[in-house]
Amino acid sequence: MRKALVTAAITATILNSSLVFAESETESIKQQLNALKKDYEQRIHALEARLLKTEENAKQANTKAQQVEGKLEQSNTSRSALTSRNNFNPAISLILDGRYGSFGNDPEAYELPGFALGGEAGLGDKGLSLGHSELIMSANIDDKFYGQITLALAEHEGATEVELEEAFIQTLGLGNGMTVKAGRFFSEIGYLNKQHAHVWDFADAPLIYRGLFGNSLIDDGVQFTYIAPTAIFLQLGSEILSGSRHPAAGRSNGIGAWTVFADIGGDIGIEHSWQLGFSHWQTNDIEGRESGGHAHEGGAAETPSFSGDSKINGLDLVYKWAPNGNPKNQNFKFQFEYFVRKENGVVTMLDSGPPLEKTRYNGDQKGWYAQTTYKFARQWQTGLRYDQLDSNNRGSDTDILAEAGLDNEGHTPKRYSAMLEWLPSEFSRVRLQYNRDKSYEEADNQIFLQYTMSLGSHAAHQF
Amino acid sequence: MFYQRIKIVGFGALLLSLCTNVADAQINVFACEPEWAALTRMLGGDLVKVYSATTAQQDPHHIQARPSLIAKARRAKLLVCTGAELEVGWLPLLLRKSGNGNIQPNSMGHFMAADFISLLEKPTVLDRSLGDIHAAGNPHFHLDPYRILQIAEALALRLQKIDSMNSALYQQKLLNFTREWNQAIAQWEQRAKPLRDMRIVVSHDSWIYLEQWLGLKKVATLEPKPGIPPSSTHLSKVLRQLKQNPADMILFASYQNDKSARWLAKKTGLPSIGLPFSVSDKENLIQWFDQLLNQLLEIGS
Numbered sequence: 023m024r025k026a027l028v029t030a031a032i033t034a035t036i037l038n039s040s041l042v043f044a045e046s047e048t049e050s051i052k053q054q055l056n057a058l059k060k061d062y063e064q065r066i067h068a069l070e071a072r073l074l075k076t077e078e079n080a081k082q083a084n085t086k087a088q089q090v091e092g093k094l095e096q097s098n099t100s101r102s103a104l105t106s107r108n109n110f111n112p113a114i115s116l117i118l119d120g121r122y123g124s125f126g127n128d129p130e131a132y133e134l135p136g137f138a139l140g141g142e143a144g145l146g147d148k149g150l151s152l153g154h155s156e157l158i159m160s161a162n163i164d165d166k167f168y169g170q171i172t173l174a175l176a177e178h179e180g181a182t183e184v185e186l187e188e189a190f191i192q193t194l195g196l197g198n199g200m201t202v203k204a205g206r207f208f209s210e211i212g213y214l215n216k217q218h219a220h221v222w223d224f225a226d227a228p229l230i231y232r233g234l235f236g237n238s239l240i241d242d243g244v245q246f247t248y249i250a251p252t253a254i255f256l257q258l259g260s261e262i263l264s265g266s267r268h269p270a271a272g273r274s275n276g277i278g279a280w281t282v283f284a285d286i287g288g289d290i291g292i293e294h295s296w297q298l299g300f301s302h303w304q305t306n307d308i309e310g311r312e313s314g315g316h317a318h319e320g321g322a323a324e325t326p327s328f329s330g331d332s333k334i335n336g337l338d339l340v341y342k343w344a345p346n347g348n349p350k351n352q353n354f355k356f357q358f359e360y361f362v363r364k365e366n367g368v369v370t371m372l373d374s375g376p377p378l379e380k381t382r383y384n385g386d387q388k389g390w391y392a393q394t395t396y397k398f399a400r401q402w403q404t405g406l407r408y409d410q411l412d413s414n415n416r417g418s419d420t421d422i423l424a425e426a427g428l429d430n431e432g433h434t435p436k437r438y439s440a441m442l443e444w445l446p447s448e449f450s451r452v453r454l455q456y457n458r459d460k461s462y463e464e465a466d467n468q469i470f471l472q473y474t475m476s477l478g479s480h481a482a483h484q485f
Numbered sequence: 486m487f488y489q490r491i492k493i494v495g496f497g498a499l500l501l502s503l504c505t506n507v508a509d510a511q512i513n514v515f516a517c518e519p520e521w522a523a524l525t526r527m528l529g530g531d532l533v534k535v536y537s538a539t540t541a542q543q544d545p546h547h548i549q550a551r552p553s554l555i556a557k558a559r560r561a562k563l564l565v566c567t568g569a570e571l572e573v574g575w576l577p578l579l580l581r582k583s584g585n586g587n588i589q590p591n592s593m594g595h596f597m598a599a600d601f602i603s604l605l606e607k608p609t610v611l612d613r614s615l616g617d618i619h620a621a622g623n624p625h626f627h628l629d630p631y632r633i634l635q636i637a638e639a640l641a642l643r644l645q646k647i648d649s650m651n652s653a654l655y656q657q658k659l660l661n662f663t664r665e666w667n668q669a670i671a672q673w674e675q676r677a678k679p680l681r682d683m684r685i686v687v688s689h690d691s692w693i694y695l696e697q698w699l700g701l702k703k704v705a706t707l708e709p710k711p712g713i714p715p716s717s718t719h720l721s722k723v724l725r726q727l728k729q730n731p732a733d734m735i736l737f738a739s740y741q742n743d744k745s746a747r748w749l750a751k752k753t754g755l756p757s758i759g760l761p762f763s764v765s766d767k768e769n770l771i772q773w774f775d776q777l778l779n780q781l782l783e784i785g786s
Contacts (some may be wrong), residue, residue: 078671165590165591251559257555292540295551297552342551346542348740447712481574483548484550
C-alpha cells in the first residue's frame with residue numbers, strides 16, 4: 023500500500039514537470055528515482071520490522087499484565103478465605119427420606135421362614151411414613167486423620183429415636199496402601215453392606231441382608247485395610263469387632279467378632295469395570311441373641327434367644343458399564359451377592375415354661391440376590407432384582423425350632439422387584455418400586471413410592 | 486562355599502539395586518483430567534509416567550471412585566487435578582481409600598491447578614436451587630492458554646521439588662515449553678481474529694475461559710441452570726430469543742448429550758459443533774488447541 027503511494031507520488035511529480043528534458047537527462051533522473059525508490063523501500067522494511075517488534079513487545083507486556091492481574095486476584099481471594107471462620111466446620115450432609123407403602127398382607131405379620139429376624143429387619147409401616155432422616159458430618163481432622171459421624175433419626179412407636187449409625191476416625195495416607203479405621207462403622211463384608219440405605223438402588227434391603235444382618239452389619243471395632251501396589255486393584259483387610267450388635271448381639275467381653283475380606287477389581291477397556299469380593303465374618307461366643315419368633319395367633323410371642331458360634335461366608339460381584347466410560351447420561355450395573363451362614367449352639371425360648379424350652383441348634387442358612395440397574399436418560403433409571411433364600415436348620419427339638427421361626431416350613435423364600443427412578447439432579451431422587459414378595463407362604467404385593475433427598479455437602483460417588 | 490555366598494549376596498544386591506532403579510526411574514503421576522496429563526508429559530518428558538483418570542469423552546464431575554483408580558492412586562507420587570470442586574464427587578474418597586501419604590491434601594504430591602490461578606464466575610450466592618454451581622468459581626479454565634502457562638510454571642516447580650535430582654532438566658523443559666507455548670499463543674491469536682465478537686450458544690457454561698480469550702459472545706445457554714438438563718420450555722424460550730436475536734453457532738462439549746443442541750440447530754439453521762473438551766491420548770496440548778481453533782474457524786467462516 024505504502025509502496026504504491028510512493029510510486030504514485032513520484033509518477034505524479036514526473037507527469038507534472040514539463041517534458042522539456044533531454045533524453046540523457048531523463049535517463050539520469052530515472053536512475054536517481056530508482057535509487058530513491060530503493061532507499062524508501064529499505065526504510066519501509068525497517069519500519070515494518072520495528073512495528074512488528076513493538077507489537078510483539080506489547081503482547082508480551084499484555085501477557086505479563088494478565089498474569090499479574092491473575093495473581094493479584096488470587097491473593098485477594100486467599101485473603102478472604104482466611105478471614106472466614108466457617109471453613110473449618112465439618113462438611114454437613116442431611117438426608118431426607120420418606121415414603122408411601124402399600125401392602126397386600128399385613129406388614130406386621132411378616133416372617134422369613136428359616137431365618138429368625140432381628141436388627142432392623144421388617145417391612146416398615148403401611149401408608150405414609152418417614153424413613154431414616156440422616157445427619158452426616160465429616161472432615162479431615164488434621165493431616166493424619168479423617169472423622170465422620172452419622173446420626174439416624176427414626177420414628178419408633180410414636181417416639182423419635184436417635185441412632186448412632188457411624189462414628190469413626192480413619193487414617194489419611196498412612197503410607198504403603200494401609201488404612202486404619204476405628205469406631206463404629208459399616209462392616210466391609212459383602213458389597214452392599216458398606217453403603218448407606220439412602221444410596222441403595224431399591225427401597226428395601228435384599229432378603230439375605232434382612233435375614234442374616236437385620237439389614238446391615240454395623241459394629242464397633244477396628245478395621246485394617248491394605249491396598250497392594252499392583253496394577254489390578256487388590257484389597258485385603260480385617261476387622262476386629264466388639265460383637266455387641268446384631269447378628270453377634272452377645273454381651274460378650276472384649277473381642278466378640280472378626281472379619282477378613284479380599285477384593286479384586288479393575289477395568290476392561292474404558293467402558294467396563296468390575297469388582298469381585300470374598301468375605302468372612304465369625305464369632306465364637308454369642309450369648310443370647312434375641313430375635314422375633316413365630317408369633318402365635320392371640321398369644322404373646324416367646325422370644326427365641328441363640329447362644330453359640332456363628333460363621334458367615336460371602337461372595338460379591340459387581341460389573342458396571344457406561345458408554346465411553348461416562349456414566350452421566352447412560353450406564354448399566356449388575357450386582358450379585360451370595361452368603362452362607364453356619365451356626366452351632368442352643369436356642370432358648372425366653373418367657374416360656376417353666377421349665378425353659380431349649381433345643382440344640384445347627385443352623386445352615388444361605389441366600390443370594392442379583393440385581394441390575396439401567397440409567398437410560400440423564401434423569402431416569404430403572405432396575406430389576408431377584409432374591410432367593412434357602413435354609414436347612416436342624417435341632418434336637420423340631421417343635422421349638424419351628425416356634426423360633428427357624429424351620430423353613432418347606433418353603434423357599436423368593437422375591438421379584440422392579441423399580442423406576444426419577445433423578446432431577448444429583449441431590450434428589452423419587453422412586454417407584456413394586457415387589458412380588460414370596461418371603462413366606464402367602465405371596466404379597468408391595469408398592470413403594472419413596473423420595474430421598476440430600477442437602478448440603480456433595481455426596482461421594484463410590485463404586 | 487564362602488565365595489559362593491558372597492557371589493549370591495552380590496548378585497542379590499545387584500538385583501535389588503536394579504529393581505529400585507527401575508522403580509525410581511520415573512515419577513508416577515496421577516492426573517484427574519487428560520489436559521493435566523498432557524501438560525505433565527510436556528513438562529516431565531521421560532522423567533514421568535503419567536496416568537489420566539478420565540478421557541476427553543468423560544465428564545470429570547460424574548466419575549466414580551472405581552477400583553482401578555484406587556489402585557493407580559495407591560502408587561502415585563504426584564496428583565495433578567483441576568480442583569475448585571470439579572472432582573469433589575470422587576477424589577476425596579479416592580484419596581482416603583488409597584492409603585497413600587504422598588498425595589494427601591497439603592502434601593507435596595497434591596497439586597490442584599485451581600490454587601495457582603484466578604477463577605471466573607465466582608458465585609456470590611450459594612444455593613443449590615441455582616443448579617450445580619461451584620463455590621470456588623468456574624473450573625473449566627484449561628481453555629485459557631494464559632492460565633495454562635501460569636499452571637505450567639507452578640507444576641514445573643512442583644516436579645523439581647518432588648524429583649530434585651532432575652531439577653535442572655525440569656527447568657530446561659519448562660523453558661522449552663514456555664517458548665513453544667508463547668509462539669503458539671501468538672499464532673492462535675493471529676488465526677482466531679475472525680472469531681472475535683462471534684455470537685455463540687452453549688449447552689453448558691463450560692466455555693467461559695475460551696469466550697474470554699477469543700472474544701466470543703455467549704448469547705444463550707441450553708441448560709436452564711448448571712447441571713440441569715434442558716427442558717422443552719427453556720429450549721423454546723431460547724429458540725424465541727434466537728429468532729429475534731440470532732447467533733452464529735451452537736457449541737457443546739463432545740462428551741455432553743448433543744440432543745438439544747442438534748434440535749436447536751435444526752430449528753434455527755445454525756451450525757452446531759461438538760468440540761473435544763480435552764486432549765485425546767494421541768495428541769499434545771498444542772495440537773489440541775490447534776484442532777479446537779480449526780473446528781471453530783471452519784464453522785465460523
